[in-house]
Amino acid sequence: MSWQAIARKDIRDAVRSRGVQVLFLLLGVLSVGYAVAHTYLGENTFPAFLGGLTRLLAVALPVLAILVGYKSVSHERAGGSLFLTLSFPHSRWDYLVGKVVGRSVVLLAPTLVALAAAGVAGAFRYGTQGVVLYPWFLVATGLYGLAFVGLAVGLSMSTTVDRRITLGAFGGYVAFVTFWDGVHSLTMLVLHRFDGGVLSNLPDWALLFRLLGPAESYRRLVRAGFDVDLASLYVGDGTPVYVDWWMGVFLLAVWFVAPLVLGYRRFDAADL
Template sequence: MSWQDIAYKDVNDAGRSKAIWLLVAILLVLSVGYAVLHQYVGEETFTAFVNGYAGVLALVVPLLAIMLGYKSVVHERNSGSLKLTLSMPHDRKDLAVGTFVGRSVVLLVPTLAAMVVAGGVAAVLYGTEGLLWYPWFLFATVLLGLAFVGFSVGLSMSTAVDRWITFGALGGYLLLVNFWGLLHGMTLLVLHRQPVPPSEFPDWAYLYRLLEPGQSYYRVLEFGFDGGGAGLYLGAGTPFYVDWWMGVLLLVLWAVVPLVVGYRRFRSGDL
């Protein structure tokens, strides 16, 4: 028995869950709906569709990842079923890795399926210029999903107190998706005693802004699609380390670091 068994159980349980099928339906409706409606809100090109669709996914994928992961371990811990799971030939590392992999599969399979369908609809409606780079869009979205699954599963392992997990999940989403830019601006304001325009950012401020997972997502996507979402990092004088590869690295770190921190607390905690 190993982490693969736990991941398989997670995916198998998801296949019988009405909530997961609702997730699939929501993703499909949002994706195809945006593909059709894009012609009314943006330029009718495939590249413009991708850039607009990325904005939708940057809001939806983190929310779904957190919803799937934030109770993944703490629910079993508080219900007592975790003791039964660990009484088998599993250790806590198997549980951590298996839960992360299982929840990632549950999130990413329907997400990628919805993206492929939406991309096909968009190619018919807006042409195929840029279609060859569509797999890069899928890759960037996978990284975004993994970042938030890692964050939410790590959070779920960090404590056995339900309300702290709930507050952490809500606060994490608001900070990492909605308010990081505000925090970045306030930090510069405090340090410089006045608003700092992007053209006058110190070098560290670019990396600080790129730490937001959504910004890293846009920076990775910019490598294949010129959408302007990462325009802050493309101007003259920006440091070399805010290139697309840094976006990839930061998204990987967002997946790994919270998972490792949560596991370390879980490893030494009571069940």
């Protein structure tokens, strides 16, 4: 199929990139290194190790996903190679699918290998309690990474202006990873000015609002598989059903698909 040829080419080009090689070498060092460093940072149990690794990945993985994808299309448009690619029997839809599949493989293959190695090291050092559910952690991490691949590739399809792509990609990272908890807290404080009971008794919808952040959805999924101190607001008696683990999957899927749909609409209408 046409998109498969594009994906294979994209994977070969990315693998040859020295920058991509360095990034994922660093990810491997961070993941396996944390398995050793956790001895000095937290409780020496496998769930506690997993909680710390999740916090590390919640910050680091989106950066890798953005760097892998945010100029994946715009550089080819600016350099003219995209026009050459589409002169072959490839549709723009084939190009989108191939590019997304290629960048997803480039991100996930080394990430999952590094995390598998980190899991083995963690089980060896901290015991095997809960280790049987480690594949769930890998799935949750993969979905989290894909959410930012979708954001990055969607932005790269939407424009050829590097400044807009860079600001959009890393602005999205800052807003939805670094500051999302602060945005949620600020919103609750503003509402508290009008209703003094909001902070003492958070409404159910406030939990869903907090879960909209990709990092929070990721933590919710990890919390669903392991008894770790992550996203504990979403468990317990009286918690609404719409903040169960499946909502985390749904929201990460939306974060993956929505930017791609919006970016492709502009890409499909553009004069290349």
